[in-house]
Amino acid sequence: MTEATATLRRIWKNEYFQTILMIVLMVVVVFGFWFGFQLVLRSQYPALAVVSTSMLPTLNVGDVIIVQGVPASEIKADYLTGDIVVFKSQTPDYRIVHRAIKIENRTNGYWITTKGDSNPGPDAPFHESQLIGKVVARVPYIGNFALFINALGSFYYFIIILIIIVNILLSLAPSGDEKKKTREETLGEKKRLFGKLTLETLFLIILNVLFIGFLVFSLYGSFTFWQIGARPPQYVTIRGMYSDLQYQANYGANVTAAFLSQGFMTYQIDCLINGSVRIGVPTFSWVQVTILVLLLFDFWIFAKFLHLDKKIVHMLKRNSA
Structure with missing residues (x-):
């Protein structure tokens, strides 16, 4: 092994170098995803966070909306649909x-008049040159983080938070001394599920509890907090699917009912207003995604445990021989 190769290996194993490399990869992935999103949806702003209550109850503050670029001639105009x-x-x-x-x-081209679902009157017409696109889907919750970061006034705060999170994750990784445990000791610790719980077992239990808790919240939960990134800053409530259904059904005197329809990884809530249906927005279903992730995670753990069990049996047979 040459001296240059040995130096490169030392650099590669350096924790600070790995931290910087991970951050660079994260930035590349995020920006690559963003530009790819722009290309696919033909929109300069393929994803935006809702900042006001003018579209309640259809869109809530903190929802991320997915925007597809379309010509003005393809826009459908109606008070409800x-x-x-x-x-x-x-x-x-x-x-x-x-x-x-x-x-x-x-x-001189198309002019479009709009109105917020919760606003009393329409807006002034705007020219088609101002059109960015139409909303094709929404993702609840996650836009609140973007609004909070934006309210701080600088994207650099996000980078700082990201660096802190990465360093915390690296600090939780096994140290060099821990990695030197013999294979037999490690297998024995992983196999012990009763009595004194191993750290790994406790970690898996906590993850399952968090998944199940988020699943329940995504169905029936409701949480109110002060959002400094809203316009104007105000209390914002995020709701689970059925809580949102009940909220929309009771929103305003003109709403007589709300209907829930579900698709693959999405759901949509439409409202009945004065005998006509106001169309909602296809919404990313955290419920379905959480169930899928939970099943895959537990299946992976179960498969890993079965594989580990076979290794232990093989090890015991080898030691007894």
Whole structure:
């Protein structure tokens, strides 16, 4: 082995180098995903966080909306079934998410009139050049983190938080001395499930409890907190699927009922208003995803345990021979 090769191996095993490499890879993956998203959806802003209550109950503050770029001629306009569109306002760097209620083909192009579902009246018409796209889906909850980071005033806070999280994860990784345990001792510790719990077993139990807790919350939960990133800053409530269904059914005197329909990894809530149906938005189902992840995780643990059991039997036979 040459001296240069040995030096490279030492650098590769250095924890600080691994931390920096992990952060760089995270940044590359995030930006690569973002630009790929832009290309697929043909939109400059393929994902945005809802910042106001003007589209309640259809869209909540903190929802991430998925925006597809479409020409104005393809926009459907109606008070209840119209597309929810995103457009640039006259204020720089400010985007509005409202439902299209009227579209006009004038001599200088299409003009679209919109209205927030919870607003008393329509907005002023805007030209098609201001159109960004239409909302094709929403993802609850996760936009609140983006709003909070944005309210702090700098993206660098996000980088700092990311570095802290990575370092915490690295600090929890086994040290060099722990890795030197013999294979027999390690297998014996992993096999012991009763009596004194191993750290790994306790960790798996905690993960399962967290998964199940999040699953229950995604169904029936409700949590209210102060969101400094909302416009204006206000208390925001995130809700599980059935809690959201009940909330929309009781929202406003004109709403007489709400209907839930489910698809693959999505659900949608439509509202009956004065005998007509107001169309909701296909919503990412945390319930279905959590169930899938929980099943895969437990199946992997079970398969790993069975494989470990075979190794222990083989080891005992070898030692007794």
